[in-house]
Amino acid sequence: MSTLLITGAAGNMGRMLRPLLRRPGRTLRLFDIAAIDDIDTATEEFVLGSVTDREAVDAAVAGVDVVLHLGGLSTEDSWSNILSVNVDGTQAIYEAAVRHGVTRVVTASSNHAVGFWTHDEAGETALAGDVETRPDGFYGWSKAAIEALGRLYHDRFGIDVINLRIGSSFDRPPNYRGLASWMSPADTARLIEASLSARANGFHTVWGVSNNTRGWWSQAQGAVIGYEPEDDSEVFAEELLADHEWTFDDPILQRVGGAFCDHPLGQRM
Template identity: 80%
Template sequence: MTRLLITGAAGNMGAMLRPLLRRPDRTLRLFDIAEIADIDSATEEFVQGSVTDRAAVAAAVDGVDAILHLGGLSTEDSWANILSINVDGTQAIFDAAVAHGVTRVVTASSNHAVGFWTHDEAAGQPLPGDVSPRPDGFYGWSKAAVEALGRMYHDRFGIDVVNLRIGSSFEKPPNYRGLASWMSPADTARLVEASLSDNAKGFHTVWGISKNTRAWWSGAEGAAIGYRPMEDAEQFAEEFLAEHEWTFDDPILQRVGGAFCDHPLGKRM
């Protein structure tokens, strides 16, 4: 792998991952509508543009070996914006991948693609990484659509696709739900590297979480592509549980999507 395109490279996750994915034998091609000022000229190059601009997408994809697709809206928004940016934008990425012979696309899906699955429905077993979609809003639906696009482009065009159902990828868990759903920056990079490896040929949908003591989402699908998380959100437990009791009776913990399942969609339409 010599040239990796990162869409949405100016966003929080893109900025977090860039230093962790740099290697002497790899060039990171950064693509975003926002300008990126801190380019490392030895390992990075920048193409400015939006996923809604197909000519810009084609220019960004031309000459890369793989794509890490982080670009798009990362929370609830209007139906029109979700369709234009998350769905049409992702289809543009896949279409350009076919046109330019790119054989590996790693997509940032989300736990919100399956947000209405519950701990009770897991029936005492870890919830599989490829459990069927049950989106908790327009954003979650768009991520389920992205996964389905990946399935079609794999079956029809033979592209290797890995959908990452990311939990909470931040420096630390954003709340006590993150004790189950957190994925550390270093583990996020480990998951991306596994997704780019030969172990990940084919089509895969995996959870993006660390090795959390309180996790109830399966690590088996990630392990199958070589993902070995090293960190555990339990290091933050004392801080968060000082104010909250850990119980799966709480809908925030009971449902995959947590509070997103209660989001007032009508106010954003």
């Protein structure tokens, strides 16, 4: 592989991943509606545009080997915006991939695609990475729709598709729920590299989480593609639990989607 397109490259994950994904012989093509002013000209190139602009998408996809699709709205929004950016924008990526012969698309799905699954329902075993969707809002629904869209483009056009159900990908867990859902920057890069490997041929849906002591989402599906997380959120536990008891009676810990399951959708249409 020589050219990897990263959509949403100016966002949190894009900024975090760029230095971690640089490799000899690999060009990172960065695509975003926001300008990026720190391009490493030896390893990176930039295309300005939105996923809602199909001509810009086509220009970004032309000549790449793999698409890492991080672009889109990353939290709850209006129905019309979610449809336009997350769903139509992703369909534009897939159409351009078919047109230009791109054989692999790695998409940033989300834990919110399955937000209403609970710890109790997982029972004695960890919750599978490819468990049936149960979105917890319009945002989560858009991620479930993107996963299904990938299934269509895999079955109809033979594109390798890897859906990453990302938990909380930041430098550190954002809150005590993150002790279960966190994925470190280094593990995020490991997951992307696994998604680019030959072991990821086909269609896969996997959890994007680190090897967390308090995690209850299965690593089995990630292991199939070669993802071996090394970091553990437990190093942050004492600080994050200073004011909280760790109990799955807490809905924020009991449900995959945490507080997202309580969002009043009617106020966001």
